[in-house]
Amino acid sequence: MTPPMVSPPAPVLSPRRQMLRRALRHRGLIFSSIVLGLIVLIAVFAPLLAPYDPYKQSLIARMKPPVYLGGTWKYPLGTDALGRDMLSRLIYGARVSLMIGLVSAGLSAVIGTVMGISAGYFGGRVDRFVQYLINVRLAMPVILVALATVSLLGGSMFIIMIVMGLLLWDRFAVVLRSATMQVRAMEYIEAAEMLGARQSRILWKEILPNVSSHLIVIFTLEMAHAIILEAGLSFLGLGVQPPTPSWGLMISEGKEMLLFDSWLIMIPGIALFLLVFSINMFGDGIRDVTAPEGRN
Amino acid sequence: MTGTILSIEGLTVDLPKGGDRSHAVENLSVTVGAGEIVCIVGESGSGKSITSFATMALLPRALNVSSGRIVFEGQDILKLSEADHARLRGNRMAMIFQEPMTALNPCYTVGDQIEEVFLSHTDMPKAERKARTLALLTEVRMPDPPRIYASYPHQLSGGQRQRIVIAMALALDPSLLIADEPTTALDVTTQAQILSMFRELRRTRGAGIMLVTHDFDVVAEVADKVVVMQRGVVVEQGTADEVLNRPKHPYTRQLIDAVPRRARDDARETASRPEVLRVEELTKTYRIPASFGRAAREVAALRPASFSLREGETLGIVGESGSGKSTLVRALLRLIDPTSGRVMIDGKDIAAAPKSSLRTLRRDIQIVFQDPYGSLNPRRTIGDQLVEGPVNFGVPRAQAMERARDLVRIVRLGEEVLQRYPNQFSGGQRQRLCIARALMVEPKILVADEAVSALDVSVQKEVLRLLAEIRDRMGLSMLFITHDLRVAAQICDDVIVMSKGEIVERGAIGRVFADPQHPYTRELLAAMPGQGWKVPDLSALPPAVA
Numbered sequence: 062m063t064p065p066m067v068s069p070p071a072p073v074l075s076p077r078r079q080m081l082r083r084a085l086r087h088r089g090l091i092f093s094s095i096v097l098g099l100i101v102l103i104a105v106f107a108p109l110l111a112p113y114d115p116y117k118q119s120l121i122a123r124m125k126p127p128v129y130l131g132g133t134w135k136y137p138l139g140t141d142a143l144g145r146d147m148l149s150r151l152i153y154g155a156r157v158s159l160m161i162g163l164v165s166a167g168l169s170a171v172i173g174t175v176m177g178i179s180a181g182y183f184g185g186r187v188d189r190f191v192q193y194l195i196n197v198r199l200a201m202p203v204i205l206v207a208l209a210t211v212s213l214l215g216g217s218m219f220i221i222m223i224v225m226g227l228l229l230w231d232r233f234a235v236v237l238r239s240a241t242m243q244v245r246a247m248e249y250i251e252a253a254e255m256l257g258a259r260q261s262r263i264l265w266k267e268i269l270p271n272v273s274s275h276l277i278v279i280f281t282l283e284m285a286h287a288i289i290l291e292a293g294l295s296f297l298g299l300g301v302q303p304p305t306p307s308w309g310l311m312i313s314e315g316k317e318m319l320l321f322d323s324w325l326i327m328i329p330g331i332a333l334f335l336l337v338f339s340i341n342m343f344g345d346g347i348r349d350v351t352a353p354e355g356r357n
Numbered sequence: 358m359t360g361t362i363l364s365i366e367g368l369t370v371d372l373p374k375g376g377d378r379s380h381a382v383e384n385l386s387v388t389v390g391a392g393e394i395v396c397i398v399g400e401s402g403s404g405k406s407i408t409s410f411a412t413m414a415l416l417p418r419a420l421n422v423s424s425g426r427i428v429f430e431g432q433d434i435l436k437l438s439e440a441d442h443a444r445l446r447g448n449r450m451a452m453i454f455q456e457p458m459t460a461l462n463p464c465y466t467v468g469d470q471i472e473e474v475f476l477s478h479t480d481m482p483k484a485e486r487k488a489r490t491l492a493l494l495t496e497v498r499m500p501d502p503p504r505i506y507a508s509y510p511h512q513l514s515g516g517q518r519q520r521i522v523i524a525m526a527l528a529l530d531p532s533l534l535i536a537d538e539p540t541t542a543l544d545v546t547t548q549a550q551i552l553s554m555f556r557e558l559r560r561t562r563g564a565g566i567m568l569v570t571h572d573f574d575v576v577a578e579v580a581d582k583v584v585v586m587q588r589g590v591v592v593e594q595g596t597a598d599e600v601l602n603r604p605k606h607p608y609t610r611q612l613i614d615a616v617p618r619r620a621r622d623d624a625r626e627t628a629s630r631p632e633v634l635r636v637e638e639l640t641k642t643y644r645i646p647a648s649f650g651r652a653a654r655e656v657a658a659l660r661p662a663s664f665s666l667r668e669g670e671t672l673g674i675v676g677e678s679g680s681g682k683s684t685l686v687r688a689l690l691r692l693i694d695p696t697s698g699r700v701m702i703d704g705k706d707i708a709a710a711p712k713s714s715l716r717t718l719r720r721d722i723q724i725v726f727q728d729p730y731g732s733l734n735p736r737r738t739i740g741d742q743l744v745e746g747p748v749n750f751g752v753p754r755a756q757a758m759e760r761a762r763d764l765v766r767i768v769r770l771g772e773e774v775l776q777r778y779p780n781q782f783s784g785g786q787r788q789r790l791c792i793a794r795a796l797m798v799e800p801k802i803l804v805a806d807e808a809v810s811a812l813d814v815s816v817q818k819e820v821l822r823l824l825a826e827i828r829d830r831m832g833l834s835m836l837f838i839t840h841d842l843r844v845a846a847q848i849c850d851d852v853i854v855m856s857k858g859e860i861v862e863r864g865a866i867g868r869v870f871a872d873p874q875h876p877y878t879r880e881l882l883a884a885m886p887g888q889g890w891k892v893p894d895l896s897a898l899p900p901a902v903a
Contacts, residue, residue: 247731247732248726248727248728248731248732249731249732249733249734249742251692251724251726252724252726252732252791252794252795253734253745254692254719255690255692255719255722255723255724255795256719256723256745256746256749256794256797256798257716257717257719257720257746257749257750257798258745258749259716259749262749266734266737266745267734267737270734270736270737271734271735271736273736
């Protein structure tokens with residue numbers, strides 16, 4: 062009595078191919094990827110794209126309006142109060158914003174993931190300790206702590222990135238903790254234990270890949286959060302210091318002219334909005350595409 | 358049996374484009390008469406649940422009825438408005454779902470939920486509603502109706518909840534009851550009670566009952582008429598006697614052939630072989646710490662359990678949910694820490710070993726889990742997961758891959774599966790892969806924890822055969838944990854019966870079945886459905902007609 066040979070499974074697409082297919086059908090994801098891609102390209106090739114030096118001042122060309130308000134093509138987006146070209150500053154500002162977003166969110170991701178996964182996997186005392194840290198962190202208002210630290214240590218870009226990186230890990234820790242607890246209860250984890258896998262291997266090969274979709278989504282959220290926070294700090298004069306072209310700083314510098322020359326705020330404001338909006342949309346898209354219910 | 362209550366004529370339900378077939382149900386015709394139990398049988402994906410949902414007009418939006426009529430008490434259900442449906446449902450026709458744990462709202466008492474039915478369909482005064490509700494509770498044989506009336510669902514057991522759901526269904530004396538796998542989530546003894554209640558209801562209420570199930574023994578227990586479905590099409594229908602004893606269609610025969618037989622014909626001699634595993638006085642006690650004025654309690658999940666397993670032997674561990682069989686397995690593998698006792702393999706005690714040496718000790722004992730969907734990591738290829746074990750024990754990857762190729766052939770899959778991901782396999786195939794994974798480290802003992810419970814009967818049969826073949830070929834010893842005595846009977850030499858955390862009986866499978874010693878074992882055996890039905894010898898029947 063030998064059971065019949067089972068026919069090999071029909072050629073189904075691998076998970077990666079299926080994900081790619083879902084991604085190509087997701088309009089929000091496509092749109093946000095294009096916008097984000099453009100901003101990244103602009104930031105990378107800023108020296109080639111910017112028509113002027115973003116720091117160069119020209120007192121005779123102060124406060125030129127952008128072309129759509131009757132300006133000339135010499136300064137397509139006009140100039141600011143010191144006669145610096147807005148377009149060039151905007152282009153270089155993309156570098157600052159992206160850099161701050163990536164580094165701060167990256168640092169937070171590392172801290173939060175380590176905490177969240179170890180709390181979820183080991184449970185017990187480790188979990189209680191991590192939860193205590195999360196509670197302490199949640200009790201601190203981010204913007205106040207950031208303001209205080211930056212005003213004590215001075216507002217270089219490096220310090221701002223580190224301070225925010227040390228403050229924005231709460232969501233990573235909370236979400237990954239519960240995601241890990243779910244994955245930990247799966248039988249493949251017990252199977253790995255039975256097969257003699259070491260804990261480090263289980264964490265790395267079994268747990269991390271299965272919580273990575275959460276990780277990506279929170280990463281995009283926190284990246285947007287960090288960019289907005291930096292703009293806020295810069296607006297309050299405690300972020301990136303002038304004359305560095307940061308979008309938040311540009312808004313701050315334009316605020317006195319808000320009533321008469323509102324483009325000074327509108328232009329960096331729209332840029333900031335587009336960037337944050339597309340990062341969030343990108344995160345939502347990634348979540349939809351990697352959603353576990355589509356994967357089984 | 359007077360009059361037809363429900364008649365489904367030529368029902369076709371379309372599946373959305375891109376499914377594995379174009380119709381969920383195709384050209385289905387069934388009638389249910391008064392006082393008649395019609396069983397719709399089929400494996401997963403056969404369209405049996407879709408049929409019951411269509412009758413209740415509860416089809417998901419993605420599914421469309423493209424042709425056919427569903428005539429209930431003289432009106433075509435498919436032509437009625439949403440409001441008319443609402444009036445019919447619960448009043449003239451009622452449905453009983455599979456999962457009693459989620460079919461009741463945890464926020465309301467049982468009494469309130471039953472009264473709700475009266476409230477929404479009649480204008481009965483409060484006192485009468487309560488009286489009727491209590492009468493219903495008595496009718497579904499609930500002990501102490503006034504107490505149950507004031508209870509919340511979480512205070513009741515699964516079987517009790519299912520009876521509440523049935524009471525709600527019966528409240529307004531419907532002429533049609535639709536029950537979708539009503540006993541699948543329940544233990545055998547509870548199942549037996551619910552099934553006997555169905556039989557009684559047919560007599561006392563004269564309602565027509567449409568019962569959807571995958572289990573031929575349940576069919577044998579209650580059915581008057583049987584409808585067999587395969588991939589959305591009715592392949593055979595007739596009276597219970599015709600279909601069960603003289604099946605015509607090859608698919609029906611295949612299903613009946615896969616029904617586990619109740620006895621084993623080939624008893625094997627194992628008593629003289631050496632012991633590979635000895636469990637001595639293994640216990641597990643959970644301590645619930647004191648809180649909110651409640652004193653600390655101890656719950657014994659496993660009372661002292663002792664047994665041994667011989668080389669090449671298959672030992673079944675049988676019990677209902679909560680009997681402690683899973684605790685026993687997990688404690689014995691040290692997936693949870695036992696409270697006391699010894700687990701000896703090869704002269705070494707797993708129960709007392711320090712955590713650091715567990716890795717090497719576990720190599721001799723491997724496990725296949727129940728859920729074929731949860732026991733493979735969805736993010737790693739099959740090959741990668743198979744070589745994991747040997748690589749952890751220091752075998753070079755290439756050599757492990759070689760063994761993986763051999764093993765997937767042994768479990769009757771092609772080599773190309775090693776590059777694929779788990780989502781590309783069916784439940785039965787995944788279970789084969791789990792077996793292969795467990796065998797990768799060349800264990801002496803294989804533990805199968807409900808390893809075939811989640812599979813359709815025909816797949817279940819194949820996997821069981823494969824397990825037996827591998828056991829004989831590799832000289833494995835097996836611990837086979839199941840809630841299903843019929844499955845145990847097919848593969849086990851000896852069986853241990855557990856109840857309430859305790860081993861109540863051990864013996865050769867034939868002896869336990871023929872002459873059970875413990876009252877609990879007797880109760881369990883008596884509760885098995887379909888005992889009046891002797892599975893026909895299919896080879897003696899005339900050739901199948903497709």
